[in-house]
Amino acid sequence: xxxxxxxxxxxxxxxxxxxxxxxxxxxxxxxxxxxxxxxxxxxxxxxxxxxxxxxxxxxxxxxxxxxxxxxxxxxxxxxxxxxxxxxxxxxxxxxxxxxxxxxxxxxxxxxxxxxxxxxxxxxxxxxxxxxxxxxxxxxxxxxxxxxxxxxxxxxxxxxxxxxxxxxxxxxxxxxxxxxxxxxxxxxxxxxxxxxxxxxxxxxxxxxxxxxxxxxxxxxxxxxxxxxxxxxxxxxxxxxxxxxxxxxxxxxxxxxxxxxxxxxxxxxxxxxxxxxxxxxxxxxxxxxxxxxxxxxxxxxxxxxxxxxxxxxxxxxxxxxxxxxxxxxxxxxxxxxxxxxxxxxxxxxxxxxxxxxxxxxxxxxxxxxxxxxxxxxxxxxxxxxxxxxxxxxxxxxxxxxxxxxxxxxxxxxxxxxxxxxxxxxxxxxxxxxxxxxxxxxxxxxxxxxxxxxxxxxxxx
Amino acid sequence: xxxxxxxxxxxxxxxxxxxxxxxxxxxxxxxxxxxxxxxxxxxxxxxxxxxxxxxxxxxxxxxxxxxxxxxxxxxxxxxxxxxxxxxxxxxxxxxxxxxxxxxxxxxxxxxxxxxxxxxxxxxxxxxxxxxxxxxxxxxxxxxxxxxxxxxxxxxxxxxxxxxxxxxxxxxxxxxxxxxxxxxxxxxxxxxxxxxxxxxxxxxxxxxxxxxxxxxxxxxxxxxxxxxxxxxxxxxxxxxxxxxxxxxxxxxxxxxxxxxxxxxxx
Numbered sequence: 001x002x003x004x005x006x007x008x009x010x011x012x013x014x015x016x017x018x019x020x021x022x023x024x025x026x027x028x029x030x031x032x033x034x035x036x037x038x039x040x041x042x043x044x045x046x047x048x049x050x051x052x053x054x055x056x057x058x059x060x061x062x063x064x065x066x067x068x069x070x071x072x073x074x075x076x077x078x079x080x081x082x083x084x085x086x087x088x089x090x091x092x093x094x095x096x097x098x099x100x101x102x103x104x105x106x107x108x109x110x111x112x113x114x115x116x117x118x119x120x121x122x123x124x125x126x127x128x129x130x131x132x133x134x135x136x137x138x139x140x141x142x143x144x145x146x147x148x149x150x151x152x153x154x155x156x157x158x159x160x161x162x163x164x165x166x167x168x169x170x171x172x173x174x175x176x177x178x179x180x181x182x183x184x185x186x187x188x189x190x191x192x193x194x195x196x197x198x199x200x201x202x203x204x205x206x207x208x209x210x211x212x213x214x215x216x217x218x219x220x221x222x223x224x225x226x227x228x229x230x231x232x233x234x235x236x237x238x239x240x241x242x243x244x245x246x247x248x249x250x251x252x253x254x255x256x257x258x259x260x261x262x263x264x265x266x267x268x269x270x271x272x273x274x275x276x277x278x279x280x281x282x283x284x285x286x287x288x289x290x291x292x293x294x295x296x297x298x299x300x301x302x303x304x305x306x307x308x309x310x311x312x313x314x315x316x317x318x319x320x321x322x323x324x325x326x327x328x329x330x331x332x333x334x335x336x337x338x339x340x341x342x343x344x345x346x347x348x349x350x351x352x353x354x355x356x357x358x359x360x361x362x363x364x365x366x367x368x369x370x371x372x373x374x375x376x377x378x379x380x381x382x383x384x385x386x387x388x389x390x391x392x393x394x395x396x397x398x399x400x401x402x403x404x405x406x407x408x409x410x411x412x413x414x415x416x417x418x419x420x421x422x423x424x425x426x427x428x429x430x431x432x433x434x435x436x437x438x439x440x441x442x443x444x445x446x447x448x449x450x451x452x453x454x455x456x457x458x
Numbered sequence: 459x460x461x462x463x464x465x466x467x468x469x470x471x472x473x474x475x476x477x478x479x480x481x482x483x484x485x486x487x488x489x490x491x492x493x494x495x496x497x498x499x500x501x502x503x504x505x506x507x508x509x510x511x512x513x514x515x516x517x518x519x520x521x522x523x524x525x526x527x528x529x530x531x532x533x534x535x536x537x538x539x540x541x542x543x544x545x546x547x548x549x550x551x552x553x554x555x556x557x558x559x560x561x562x563x564x565x566x567x568x569x570x571x572x573x574x575x576x577x578x579x580x581x582x583x584x585x586x587x588x589x590x591x592x593x594x595x596x597x598x599x600x601x602x603x604x605x606x607x608x609x610x611x612x613x614x615x616x617x618x619x620x621x622x623x624x625x626x627x628x629x630x631x632x633x634x635x636x637x638x639x640x641x642x643x644x645x646x647x648x649x650x651x652x653x654x655x656x657x658x659x660x661x662x663x664x665x666x667x668x669x670x671x672x673x674x675x676x677x678x679x680x681x682x683x684x685x686x687x688x689x690x691x692x693x694x695x696x697x698x699x700x701x702x703x704x705x706x707x708x709x710x711x712x713x714x715x716x717x718x719x720x721x722x723x
Contacts, residue, residue: 024721034632037718090561090568092717106562117489126482129475130566158490180565 014101014182014213015064015087021095022057022082022237056082057093057237066101066181069214071224071245073252074234080217083234084184087215102181102213107172116160120151120170123159127174141177148173148203169196176203182213201226221249225362236280240287246400249362250303250425255290259283261306302426311349311375311405311420314342314382318429331433331443335392339385339403343377351375351420352406355387358425359441360398369409394431395440401427462702465619465709468569476570476577483578487549502541502586506534521658527597532684534590536652536676539614542583543672544643546615549579550622551629551636558723568716569709572626576619584611587679594683601686610678616701617671620708627712627719650676668692671700
């Protein structure tokens with residue numbers, strides 16, 4: 001299809017879903033399934049066909065502009081894969097409409113056109129072949145993949161001798177070697193070691209910068225923050241949130257934390273499709289709590305994870321040099337994060353204060369744990385605790401942080417941690433440098449040696 | 459008339475993709491074996507040798523008006539299309555259920571999946587036919603009727619492709635089909651006039667030969683390769699009608715029903 005490969009105008013949405021519904025019929029027997037699919041239900045007029053209907057998606061509507069990058073969140077069975085299948089175009093919704101504008105390349109778990117007996121090189125070629133490249137483009141794409149995977153002599157050996165990591169590296173590279181209009185990725189990134197994760201990330205960047213529309217399903221919140229500006233959260237086949245990626249992730253993380261907590265307490269809510277009426281009511285209730293919570297400073301929502309609650313974080317402020325509340329801090333100037341800790345009842349509390357700093361794209365930058373302290377507080381009393389950067393050494397950019405109060409925290413075994421209160425990724429500030437185009441993430445304190453006073457006289 | 463053109467249009471539009479993916483599919487089939495794609499040639503060669511051995515050395519049977527060599531040639535003419543039909547249909551039928559991941563993409567049209575399986579599955583019978591042609595040329599010299607072989611072959615490919623389009627979909631919901639096919643293979647082998655000619659049958663049975671669609675192909679190949687004559691009009695009509703009907707019908711069914719069936723892939 002080389003004739004129609006000219007890019008469509010950006011004004012047209014790449015994907016538009018309107019009231020999409022997808023119902024799967026789960027048959028009691030293969031026979032019933034065959035009879036129904038072949039449209040022969042009249043042949044068994046003496047009894048109804050036995051099947052249950054399973055709504056995988058209900059009333060899903062959203063629009064993706066061309067070049068937009070969207071993350072899709074949701075627990076197992078929430079309908080993410082069904083959604084991706086519908087966008088692929090070979091599957092039809094039970095209701096509503098799916099309009100897709102452009103060629104879709106789907107990167108799902110299995111390599112398209114891969115064969116274990118083939119050498120890596122042959123597999124690259126046969127996998128690229130599915131993309132309808134012409135001869136010159138094919139050679140260039142193969143060279144690109146070979147260059148990316150760095151498998152050396154292994155490319156001459158059959159793929160069955162590869163480790164899982166090597167194989168997924170190859171599949172990832174082959175699937176991203178072409179420039180699709182719409183790239184759909186389902187849980188395949190970050191295969192392999194740290195070096196290749198970073199390399200894959202870079203490759204994805206170039207791909208998305210070239211104007212491809214991206215749909216990324218991932219359970220790694222960091223990946224979604226890294227690549228997507230917007231995220232859609234599916235729960236039980238419905239969109240429960242569609243908005244900025246960070247907000248979606250905060251709400252989603254809080255929701256899963258609460259579910260985990262409830263499950264630990266013996267209430268079985270976790271199954272995404274649990275039919276139990278009470279369980280689904282509880283989940284619904286929880287969703288409302290998570291999504292309808294109070295709005296914190298700067299309009300971002302405060303995402304409060306379930307904790308023991310005896311101590312709470314009553315407020316969080318970012319203060320600048322003059323100890324005035326600030327949203328923008330200049331590099332090199334002091335920065336203070338101040339928490340107000342409040343106790344519900346009078347008492348003495350063992351407490352560790354933790355502040356976790358993230359970059360704007362979700363990377364974990366710094367963890368600050370206070371020394372273990374014992375706070376003696378009267379009921380309703382607020383104590384102010386501050387974390388101070390005497391000079392802010394962070395580079396240009398937006399930073400997000402979480403604040404938490406822990407009763408117990410063993411950094412070697414986080415599973416034993418008990419939190420009084422945890423506010424996840426709920427606060428942010430911006431750092432500006434004198435040089436606006438400085439890309440440094442961090443300005444490490446350092447000195448130069450070997451340059452004497454007269455050398456510096458110029 | 460649209461429905462007549464559609465299957466050809468899609469093949470033409472994706473001709474290079476189809477060609478290359480058939481090549482890959484064939485290499486996939488023989489991947490990991492010692493002689494690889496050479497099996498395309500070796501398999502029919504072994505089979506022809508076996509039949510020659512059985513009829514010429516062990517059974518020593520032949521019709522009175524034929525030499526043993528002519529008889530073996532005649533059997534081979536019928537055997538190759540039958541084999542091609544069986545193999546191509548079997549691979550075509552399972553093609554979709556074995557290549558589900560292709561359906562997740564739109565870059566590779568799903569119509570091509572059964573089609574390329576059929577073409578790749580026909581390769582060894584085409585190689586076999588070539589050997590039979592060489593044998594015929596050695597036995598009684600080349601004949602201008604050899605030129606009709608590609609036409610008959612093309613009709614057969616159309617028939618198999620059409621049937622495979624339908625069966626590959628059906629096989630997604632009813633895996634029994636591939637089991638039934640292997641039984642049907644034997645029935646067709648017995649019911650086709652491979653080792654006998656219509657003339658050998660009692661007159662009352664000969665109409666039944668024409669009820670078996672494969673008979674037309676067997677007879678046509680025997681005519682143009684072994685007898686050096688063009689097939690009778692009824693056979694020619696049969697070939698064209700069967701081929702075109704199956705192709706267009708199969709394609710329409712596939713085009714209209716695929717999305718219903720893909721849910722069960």
